[in-house]
Amino acid sequence: MVKEIERAGLPVVHVCTIVPISLTVGANRIVPAVAIPYPLGDPSRTMSEEKEIRRHLVEKALKALQTEVSEQTVFTD
Amino acid sequence: MSYRIVHYINQFYAGIGGEEKADVAPEVREGVVGPGMALKAALGSEAEIVATVVCGDSYFASNIEKATAGILEMMKKYKPDAVIAGPAFNAGRYGTACGGVCEAVVKNLNIPAVSGMFPENPGVEMYKKSFYIVETPDSAAGMRAAVPAMAKLVLKLLRGEKIGTPAEEGYIERGIRKNKFYDKLAAERAVDMFTAKLKGEPFVTEYPMPVFDRVAPNPAVKDMKNAVIALVTSGGICPKGNPDHIEASSASKFGEYDITSVMDLTAEAYCTAHGGYDATYADQDADRVLPVDVLRDMEKEGVFKKLHNKFYTTVGNGTAVASAKKFATEIASRLKADGVTAVILTST
Numbered sequence: 192m193v194k195e196i197e198r199a200g201l202p203v204v205h206v207c208t209i210v211p212i213s214l215t216v217g218a219n220r221i222v223p224a225v226a227i228p229y230p231l232g233d234p235s236r237t238m239s240e241e242k243e244i245r246r247h248l249v250e251k252a253l254k255a256l257q258t259e260v261s262e263q264t265v266f267t268d
Numbered sequence: 269m270s271y272r273i274v275h276y277i278n279q280f281y282a283g284i285g286g287e288e289k290a291d292v293a294p295e296v297r298e299g300v301v302g303p304g305m306a307l308k309a310a311l312g313s314e315a316e317i318v319a320t321v322v323c324g325d326s327y328f329a330s331n332i333e334k335a336t337a338g339i340l341e342m343m344k345k346y347k348p349d350a351v352i353a354g355p356a357f358n359a360g361r362y363g364t365a366c367g368g369v370c371e372a373v374v375k376n377l378n379i380p381a382v383s384g385m386f387p388e389n390p391g392v393e394m395y396k397k398s399f400y401i402v403e404t405p406d407s408a409a410g411m412r413a414a415v416p417a418m419a420k421l422v423l424k425l426l427r428g429e430k431i432g433t434p435a436e437e438g439y440i441e442r443g444i445r446k447n448k449f450y451d452k453l454a455a456e457r458a459v460d461m462f463t464a465k466l467k468g469e470p471f472v473t474e475y476p477m478p479v480f481d482r483v484a485p486n487p488a489v490k491d492m493k494n495a496v497i498a499l500v501t502s503g504g505i506c507p508k509g510n511p512d513h514i515e516a517s518s519a520s521k522f523g524e525y526d527i528t529s530v531m532d533l534t535a536e537a538y539c540t541a542h543g544g545y546d547a548t549y550a551d552q553d554a555d556r557v558l559p560v561d562v563l564r565d566m567e568k569e570g571v572f573k574k575l576h577n578k579f580y581t582t583v584g585n586g587t588a589v590a591s592a593k594k595f596a597t598e599i600a601s602r603l604k605a606d607g608v609t610a611v612i613l614t615s616t
Contacts (some may be wrong), residue, residue, distance in 0.1 A: 192596035199600030202486040203439030207615035219485035229549040259488045
């Protein structure tokens, strides 16, 4: 799906847990997420801590969208 | 003396549980477990499954290096002559785990490894060059066909017999080229193929070209302050009750949902339709998969201009690549028509 959205001309960032799969399917901007059932959260934390984690990931995603890349890039911290 | 085989399976096939148990750490059991029974029958007296290593699919996917190392240590103790993993059919995480384990076995233990997967399983693209993956149907309904084919191939490898072409042996092409002698000259064979093609008759190429489907990255967003950001997910988030009946696996459709004035995805209003991961956490708070709450905050702060008023969702669980492609093409054209600048796509 990521690849088809990219093909259509829209910059896209893939926020996902299993980075090797994302690389295999051909995503260009990849932000590694927390875990499979809660990529942008962490139920072991409080709601406000979770929201901070989520905010951090979304900020990373937006930063990835604003970064020129020439090949598949994984945006880690 | 019969050959010693260690079998690798996931928590589901070991009878531990479904998605709610997908985070169990690796463990080893003596003898056969689950699909090992059928495998044992297919192997006959020539080989014995001495142990079965079980690992949760999510555990493996989230701890690839640690899990692989641990599993390898467990296997070593049983002095295997070969390892069989799966079959994983079209289960993505399971296929990735089977692939990772088999690759490590071949590289570190120097013994053959065989798995079985549906060709669209992401584990195939990732690991087909490293070891033999028998082609299977997309679901466990194909177990009866998969098991004998895997057993046959592993026995051949153990005996050191020559392995034939992918078509002859039933494994997925590994991208290995072998020299072969023909009675007919290459020029004659080429002309034969050409004339067959002209007549519309079937012919088989001797050199299939690899298919590379890569899309170059689009330029970065330059003016985020004026950007419209859209959310798309393969994590199945949808209004509570799943009004469009998006399937829990092998989705045949995607949903488009209006989030005008929705500031937060609450448990009362949203859930997930996805059947391939433990839905507990997404059902409690769908923002954990589709971060609407945070994006609304940032929209208010003026980080970007607008969160697009619709989000798009489907279930990426055994869904055919062709379907996903079709959904995304349609979604992208709607997003473009609506003036969206960039997309955040989340996957579970």
